[in-house]
Amino acid sequence: MITTGNNLEQVQRDLLKMGSLVEETMKMAIQALREQDAELARNVIERDDAVDNLQIVIEEEIERAVSAAPPLGFDLKRDFAMIKIVNDLERIGDYATNIAEVVLELKQQHYLKPLVHIPQLAAVSMNMVSTVLKAFVEKDIDLAEAVCKKDEEADNLYDEICDELVRLTGQDMNPQQAYQISRFLLIAEWLERAADHATNIGEETIYILTGKRVKY
Template sequence: MKRQSFDEHLEHLHRTLLSMATLVEENIIKSVKSLVDQNVVLAGHVIKQDEVINALELEIELGCFRTIALQQPVGSDLRKIGTMLKISADLERMGDYATSIAKTTIRLKDKPYMKPLIDIPQMATIVKEMVRDALNAYIAGNQEDAIHIAQRDDEVDKLYTIIFDDLITVMSNTSNIHQGSHLLLVAQYLERIADHVTNICEWIVYMKTGEIKSLNV
């Protein structure tokens, strides 16, 4: 594989990764909206789109392994490929959590919520901003932005604690246990998405420096 062909292949993988990231971001937004609006049709779209996300993850994975096997890249080229592999895996897991939120929408479709959803959408807004900003940091190769984005995971963790305490209190009424337990899982899914964003930020730093650092520990 000549250098020009190699660069073109890397660019194709890069564009595929960005397409995957865009779909994951969209699915996170749609999944939370489906939950708030109790929109099972939108939830179904999220579940269906996850199949596309999974296919893109596989395409990136196979493309990266093929490039490593045929080109045996070193230095910054190898870091770029390794970063794409790791980020695509994190994105796939984030997409799975969005799908789980959509499935929760379907499970809770039959009854109105025991109280308005306020903290979960607020948590989701922070998570969505983290996803978008991490994508921009990857495109720009900006490790300083990546470090700053990872720090926002603290905000998500604090909101998760508030939601957890609130729902545990609400579930003291046994009639609320079913709905409350599912909403608690949604908060947990969002918290884990933020964790995967932190992972992505760590890989951005690695791509630029060659150093693996734990961010927001």
């Protein structure tokens, strides 16, 4: 059964592996963005298959275990939560790929301003991802709640980025510069959504451990 023994341990190991891969890929994407490194951006895009494959592996592990011995109660909630978690991680991996694609679009352009808050938002979001997976595996309610509360910091950074970019649009700029701002706004939105997905994982963790639905 998925909730005992080696099966559960393997799924949890693969979840952490997927989380680490997503976090590393996002860091690479942000580095590529800051340095306008097209080769690194292409490496990020190539990694998307590895993230997708891990999602398939984990879902198949859960499906096989459930088919062999259908779980009940707490075990069933945990199995459903794991499926939701891998979906959240896969979406974050997609955002990293999206950012890498923007890097390729903007590789010949001079940035309007140095990137400061976007890397900060990425760091907050990825810290939330790694911490919330630790909370899930270790069944740590307090840690899961702390991650959920950190979403406010991500939201504030997102708002700051949007305000900053919108102010730039009030200045004289050419179409290329306007397009660049639109891409940075999208990147900020993707990073904010990544933080939302980490919050989702935290809320699922709290639910399976307490039986109570919470919303941050």
